[in-house]
Amino acid sequence: xxxxxxxxxxxxxxxxxxxxxxxxxxxxxxxxxxxxxxxxxxxxxxxxxxxxxxxxxxxxxxxxxxxxxxxxxxxxxxxxxxxxxxxxxxxxxxxxxxxxxxxxxxxxxxxxxxxxxxxxxxxxxxxxxxxxxxxxxxxxxxxxxxxxxxxx
Amino acid sequence: xxxxxxxxxxxxxxxxxxxxxxxxxxxxxxxxxxxxxxxxxxxxxxxxxxxxxxxxxxx
Numbered sequence: 001x002x003x004x005x006x007x008x009x010x011x012x013x014x015x016x017x018x019x020x021x022x023x024x025x026x027x028x029x030x031x032x033x034x035x036x037x038x039x040x041x042x043x044x045x046x047x048x049x050x051x052x053x054x055x056x057x058x059x060x061x062x063x064x065x066x067x068x069x070x071x072x073x074x075x076x077x078x079x080x081x082x083x084x085x086x087x088x089x090x091x092x093x094x095x096x097x098x099x100x101x102x103x104x105x106x107x108x109x110x111x112x113x114x115x116x117x118x119x120x121x122x123x124x125x126x127x128x129x130x131x132x133x134x135x136x137x138x139x140x141x142x143x144x145x146x147x148x149x150x151x152x
Numbered sequence: 153x154x155x156x157x158x159x160x161x162x163x164x165x166x167x168x169x170x171x172x173x174x175x176x177x178x179x180x181x182x183x184x185x186x187x188x189x190x191x192x193x194x195x196x197x198x199x200x201x202x203x204x205x206x207x208x209x210x211x
Contacts, residue, residue, distance in 0.1 A: 005183055005208065098161065125184040125204045132163045133189070133201030140206055148208055 003042060003107035006050035007149065008119040019115050022088050023078045035114035039094040039137070040070030042107040044127045055109060055117040064100040064132075071096060073110065082144035085152040089142035096135045104129055108137055110149075121149055162191060162198035172198065183207055 014020055018028045021035045038055070042048050046059025057068055074092030081087070094108065106127040110120040123137070140146040159166040172191040179186040184204050191199035 100163065121208075123183070123206055123208055125206070126179050126181055126186055128186070128188075128202045128204075129200065130202055131197055131200040132161055133199050134203075135201065136203045138203060138205045140208065146207070148206060150208070 003044070003046055003122060003124050004049035005122055005124040007121045007151070008052050009050045010053040010118065011120050012151075014115075014118060019118060020112055020120070021114075022075065025078075034075050035112050037073035037075050037090070037120070038070050038111055038113045038117075039073050040068075040109050040111070041066070041096070041101070041105050041135075042109060044104040044106040046107060048107050048109055048122050050122070052109065052119045052122060054119050055111040055113075061101050061103065061105045063102060063130075064098075066096060066099050066101060069113075070094075070109075077142060080142075080144075085144040085150055087142065087144050087147035087150045089139050089148040093139055094137040096130075098132065099130055099135060100132055101128075101130045101135070123148075160191060160199060162193070164193065164198050167193065167198065 025032050040055060041061045042059045043061055071094055073090045076091040079086055079088040104127040106124055108123045112118045112120060139148055158169045160169050172193055175190040177188040184206055187203045189201045190197055
């Protein structure tokens with residue numbers, strides 16, 4: 001099996017049901033608190049794709065200094081729109097420092113740890129390993145053409 | 153080895169940078185641009201860091 005880049009299908013309906021809050025303001029909730037988001041890495045042999053509804057440890061990488069569940073995602077930027085596109089990008093890169101991940105991985109799952117680990121989106125890249133080094137996923141420019149998460 | 157010898161953390165512990173060979177590579181795909189740094193001790197990779205710049209698709 002393989003991982004496939006996608007916005008998770010469940011996330012699209014969950015947006016309409018009000019499950020996720022990326023913003024500092026949310027009229028549907030009693031408290032205006034952004035949800036906590038996380039990013040986890042998955043092996044190239046895993047199956048993470050549009051059908052992924054929630055984070056699980058199945059297929060997740062493991063190794064020195066990698067904590068299951070991944071890293072917290074910096075989220076201080078409100079979603080925005082331009083034309084017919086809504087978009088959002090984390091305010092910081094995803095970074096893993098001084099890790100050793102010997103089994104090839106090619107996928108990062110962004111998920112909502114405040115809402116039962118509901119999956120948001122899957123991002124893939126060329127298969128990699130890391131040895132006593134750093135792995136980072138740098139964010140694109142936060143605009144309607146390049147943002148990490150775009151719904152048009 | 154003096155205290156002034158520059159070291160780098162590797163799979164074999166701290167090693168003098170001068171003993172290692174440093175390589176960089178770039179990889180391009182429709183969804184990402186990747187920068188790879190490798191330190192080698194002889195023929196063995198002892199440190200490898202990867203930096204991916206995401207270029208995601210619209211959903």
